[in-house]
Amino acid sequence: MRGPFVTDPAAPAAHLLYVAWGFPPSRTGGVHRALATANAFAGAGWAVTVLTAPREVFLDVTGADVALEELVDPRVQVRRVPFSWPAQQTDLREFGPTRVLAPRLWARTRARLDTLAFPEVGYGPWRRRIEAAALAEHARRPVDLVVATTNPQVSISPGMRLAREHGVPYVVDYRDAWTLHTYSGKRLHAQGSAQARWEARAFAGAAEVWFVNDPLLRWHARTYPELASRMHVVMNGYDHDLPLPVRDAAALPPGEALTFGYLGTLTPVVPLRELVDGWRFGQAHRPELAAAVAELHGYLGYYATPEPGLAAIVDEAADCRMRYAGPVSKTAVAATYAGFDVLVLLLGGGEYVTSGKVFEYMSTGLPVVSVLAPGNAAAEVLAGYPRWHPAADLSPAAIAAAMAAAADDARGPQSPARAAQAQEFARRFRRDVQLAPRIAALRALVRP
Amino acid sequence: MNVVLVALGPSAPGDGMVAGVQALRRGGARVVLVSRQPPSPRLLEVLDSALPLPAGGGAAARSAAAAALNRLPKVRIDPDRLAAAWRLSHDLSTRALLDGAQVLVAVDRAAIPAVWFAARRRPQAAALSGLPAAVARYPG
Numbered sequence: 001m002r003g004p005f006v007t008d009p010a011a012p013a014a015h016l017l018y019v020a021w022g023f024p025p026s027r028t029g030g031v032h033r034a035l036a037t038a039n040a041f042a043g044a045g046w047a048v049t050v051l052t053a054p055r056e057v058f059l060d061v062t063g064a065d066v067a068l069e070e071l072v073d074p075r076v077q078v079r080r081v082p083f084s085w086p087a088q089q090t091d092l093r094e095f096g097p098t099r100v101l102a103p104r105l106w107a108r109t110r111a112r113l114d115t116l117a118f119p120e121v122g123y124g125p126w127r128r129r130i131e132a133a134a135l136a137e138h139a140r141r142p143v144d145l146v147v148a149t150t151n152p153q154v155s156i157s158p159g160m161r162l163a164r165e166h167g168v169p170y171v172v173d174y175r176d177a178w179t180l181h182t183y184s185g186k187r188l189h190a191q192g193s194a195q196a197r198w199e200a201r202a203f204a205g206a207a208e209v210w211f212v213n214d215p216l217l218r219w220h221a222r223t224y225p226e227l228a229s230r231m232h233v234v235m236n237g238y239d240h241d242l243p244l245p246v247r248d249a250a251a252l253p254p255g256e257a258l259t260f261g262y263l264g265t266l267t268p269v270v271p272l273r274e275l276v277d278g279w280r281f282g283q284a285h286r287p288e289l290a291a292a293v294a295e296l297h298g299y300l301g302y303y304a305t306p307e308p309g310l311a312a313i314v315d316e317a318a319d320c321r322m323r324y325a326g327p328v329s330k331t332a333v334a335a336t337y338a339g340f341d342v343l344v345l346l347l348g349g350g351e352y353v354t355s356g357k358v359f360e361y362m363s364t365g366l367p368v369v370s371v372l373a374p375g376n377a378a379a380e381v382l383a384g385y386p387r388w389h390p391a392a393d394l395s396p397a398a399i400a401a402a403m404a405a406a407a408d409d410a411r412g413p414q415s416p417a418r419a420a421q422a423q424e425f426a427r428r429f430r431r432d433v434q435l436a437p438r439i440a441a442l443r444a445l446v447r448p
Numbered sequence: 449m450n451v452v453l454v455a456l457g458p459s460a461p462g463d464g465m466v467a468g469v470q471a472l473r474r475g476g477a478r479v480v481l482v483s484r485q486p487p488s489p490r491l492l493e494v495l496d497s498a499l500p501l502p503a504g505g506g507a508a509a510r511s512a513a514a515a516a517l518n519r520l521p522k523v524r525i526d527p528d529r530l531a532a533a534w535r536l537s538h539d540l541s542t543r544a545l546l547d548g549a550q551v552l553v554a555v556d557r558a559a560i561p562a563v564w565f566a567a568r569r570r571p572q573a574a575a576l577s578g579l580p581a582a583v584a585r586y587p588g
């Protein structure tokens with residue numbers, strides 16, 4: 001896909017096989033982490049080969065951001081492994097009568113077929129193909145290390161296969177949990193289930209297992225205490241090309257409206273309805289918000305097709321100066337943030353959920369209003385951020401109060417100084433800062 | 449290129465479709481919507497035209513037929529969807545529209561049977577699920 005990959009047999013570069021179903025031009029969750037990880041290894045002198053899904057999967061189904069492809073380090077070689085996704089097929093001529101007339105029956109049958117090779121609906125059949133691709137890659141140029149980022153969880157299988165057959169060490173980047181439901185905090189798959197058995201085997205053989213936050217690490221360390229020493233937190237962080245230029249709301253004339261902005265995927269688990277109600281309440285009862293406008297940027301739902309329930313909510317909110325502005329390309333992120341005076345962070349529940357968005361938000365130095373389900377792990381990350389304005393709960397009054405406080409912060413005379421202070425705090429969360437210690441440790445593992 | 453969007457779900461086609469319709473029109477397409485619910489004002493503005501799903505009767509007969517079919521284990525046939533498919537393909541106004549289309553798009557899941565049946569009788573037309581799929585295939 002990118003420029004030619006130069007292989008020099010005399011060069012000592014260690015060969016990383018990086019398995020990430022979602023890789024540019026994907027715009028799916030975790031793609032920025034995948035992109036940053038591949039680039040960081042390449043930047044550290046590794047020869048990096050990525051196994052990922054075909055571009056068409058992202059262009060046709062999940063939604064794509066083709067600009068992301070420009071950000072892939074030219075030294076990274078990308079191998080697209082065929083992936084069929086019948087459940088997300090968009091060509092209706094490929095649909096059979098059963099699927100059209102009895103879609104639930106079709107879905108049930110499809111799910112059974114999917115999980116024959118690997119216990120993951122939708123992705124299980126990919127196992128054979130990515131394992132074959134990994135073996136071919138190892139034959140072409142011996143692999144020194146496999147890093148697999150989940151989900152989908154099937155990504156763990158090539159590393160396990162190369163470890164079993166060729167003794168190659170592997171790392172599981174557990175970007176998301178599998179047997180733990182991160183929103184409810186309860187077990188999603190029982191001990192002894194096929195999923196739990198696969199997870200236990202993957203962890204037992206891994207050189208390292210990475211998690212995106214401390215609560216996730218702690219839960220898994222409790223579940224697999226004998227493996228705790230191999231577990232590490234690699235936070236999502238933000239890209240090194242941020243922080244961004246932000247506009248100085250303190251310099252705005254008193255009558256000029258502040259812009260509250262949300263940038264990210266809006267999914268059914270985020271408290272969007274609560275945000276709209278809080279915004280409406282604030283417009284009616286808080287003078288700080290009376291003239292303010294709100295902009296929501298991002299996809300509505302996990303797929304390219306807008307989720308109807310979310311679309312209905314944003315449509316309803318149009319009458320209270322809250323505008324849905326659609327998805328934003330990665331290359332337009334900086335310009336989008338530059339148009340905001342206050343950021344609104346919406347996250348669904350869970351002590352285990354942080355999202356990468358919180359780090360990017362902090363990197364701007366702007367006031368951040370958080371509308372989080374109780375106990376969300378992002379609160380732990382935001383705790384030291386000097387311009388954090390948390391809604392005490394999800395009631396309209398609490399959300400409006402947090403927004404009013406953020407508006408005062410944005411307009412305050414100390415705003416530029418506070419922005420600089422906030423950006424300084426955020427720098428510890430840069431992706432490269434998060435990844436560097438792990439890459440160094442893995443270099444020592446494969447090239448002692 | 450004539451694109452017919454079909455939306456038969458309970459939600460009104462809303463602003464979330466505006467960008468997709470605009471992209472198709474930038475590519476030179478004429479975009480018409482047939483929907484069970486009226487579209488939002490912003491969406492209506494960017495469409496070439498919008499038609500309501502033709503009205504139909506026989507709800508009791510449809511329900512009885514579906515109930516009989518649904519006695520089969522694990523089969524859940526939605527009588528409204530099949531009836532809508534029938535009306536879309538047999539009403540004179542919408543049938544002419546479908547005959548002249550090069551692209552048929554089921555905007556929501558409820559519209560899939562209708563578009564699927566329509567496409568079987570019109571082999572020249574592409575039949576897609578989801579507006580983004582149409583935009584991806586026919587970018588502006």
